[in-house]
Amino acid sequence: MKKFIAIITKELRMLLRDKIGLSILFIMPLVLIVVMTVIQDAAFHSISEEGVPLVFVDNDKDSLGISIGNGLKESTLCAFSDQIDGKPATAETARAAVSEGKFMIAVIIPEHATQKIRTSVEGLVEETMGLSEIGEIRHYVDSVEILMYIDPVAKNSIVVTVTSNLHEFIAAMKTKLMFETFSEQIGEIVPDGVSKPSNAYAKTQIVSYKQEYASKLEGGVTPNAVQHNVPAWTIFGIFFIVVSVVSNIMKEKKDGSAFRLHTMPTSYSQLIIGKLIVYVTVCTLQFFAMMLVGVYFMPVLGLPALDPGDSYVGLFFIGISTAFAATSFGVLIGTVAQSEQQGAILGSLSVLLLSALGGIWVPAYVMPGVMRTISEFSPMNWAMDGFYKLLFRGEGFFSTFAPGMKLIALSFVFLLGASLFNRYKKRA
Structure with a gap:
């Protein structure tokens, strides 16, 4: 000693x-x-990054999920993956992987998302072409919520950039569906006049986003x-x-x-x-x-x-x-x-x-x-x-x-x- x-x-x-x-x-x-x-x-909050690890879960298995998946794959923004430890990612495993730091962001596309958007677009087209009254088609409007799990380590600029890319993919798909639906309706009947969509639809947010920080702390931690x-x-x-x-x-x-x-x-x-x-x-x-x-x-x-x-x-x-x-x-x-x-x-x-x-x-x-x-x-x-x-x-x-x-x-x-x-x- x-x-x-x-x-x-x-x-x-x-x-x-x-x-x-x-x-x-x-x-x-x-x-x-x-x-x-x-x-x-x-x-x-303003620096943009590339190659951000991102896991994608497509529960839709239709046009929306495929469109977003392909868009994220081709984007230099993220390192795309739809598997975790060699198995297809699920909402639960994606959240756990993000909370463990394996990925920065998880994007979850809900089931029947494409069908909900398609139904809403069809209702919008019918109202625009004067085929139905607003009251008769209001039940067509449905909301699709895309869930994003975010690692608290990720900078806010990453979240903003990913969300912006999702907006672009979805807007392109909605436009495509709208033209397809218009073509179908016009093929059946050519109306005397075409009116503009009502304010009820203009104010409707068909696709919304929910962001959560994958943290075990109460209320999460904002990076x-x-x-x-x-x-x-x-x-x-x-x-x-x-x-x-x-x-x-x-x-x-x-x-x-x-x-x-x-x-x-x-x-x-x-x-x-x-x-x-x-x-x-x-x-x-x-x-x-x-x-x-x-x-x-x-x-x-x-x-x-x-x-x-x-x-x-x-x-x-x-x-x-x-x-x-x-x-x-x-x-x-x-x-x-x-x-x-x-x-x-x-x-x-x-x-x-x-x-x-x-x-x-x-x-x-x-x-x-x-x-x-x-x-x-x-x-x-x-x-x-x-x-x-x-x-x-x-x-x-x-x-x-x-x-x-x-x-x-x-x-x-x-x-x-x-x-x-x-x-x-x-x-x-």
Whole structure:
């Protein structure tokens, strides 16, 4: 125990000596959260994306469903799918898939939708051609409700664009049905005059849309810049501890303290555990500071407050897991690097690369297909997935278990790599 206390004391002293570096660890992520959130807030609702994962359920099996399905397939807007895990999608499985983050949007076409529209159009044509009185055909009017399940992670611009495309597909089909019906009626009888549709039909919305966020939180969570940027830049700030860890290890190598530590009756694993305790604690303090900024400071700027979800245990677990992975990564880079300059460059560039691949700078779901697959191997992407499950989808602690354990497992891989490389250097 005395050895651990001595190691931790040594790490704390080295950390506290670099007051500028320590302040940067806390101030830089906080500034990034505020600046990036304010900058992206206005653009958050207006940027259009392509290749959005979309699942389509056609319960109509007629002209409307076929028309919309073909239109979505040909559109560059979305990555179309009508199957989930190799099985035809249903309304229930589509909602579950969206809530799990497998798709951004699910579009559900109800049964008999085409027939309802066809009946309404026929009634409209009959009234227009003066073949029936309004009172006699009012029963023809029926409403078709197209249901859309939306992942709370999805930006509002995606929802608007998809809805706009659906409007175009349906308008084209309604026009086609109307011309077909007119042709049929004219073929039977040519009236003396054609009157305009009555206001009763002009005000009738044959097709309506219902949008729901596929979230387990009460009332759902409306996506906004705060909910996206606070967890994203929190992860980035935590991983930036890599630079400080590398700098610490490089100083030990430069002033000879690393050699003296190896001559003491203390194992390499004990030295590493001491570093982990100190730097994971620092990362945890970073995490709480950035969460508090999201909850309490963002409303001061006129932005929405961060909704931390319903599972504080899950939030803490994914934060600790991220801190453990970041610190372990720093230990590996610090062990491998041969000089302080090399370590600083390698550490900072690797964090920037992982953040770009992990969806910190650009959401992973708007990346090209190949890059989206690569992003799944970034630890920052795993951390983002854990935060999304809590902050957007309203899931509990157990939903963070998989991404959290992946981060912890990767941490042990980093530490094992650092240990093996250290042994290799001692033998060389």
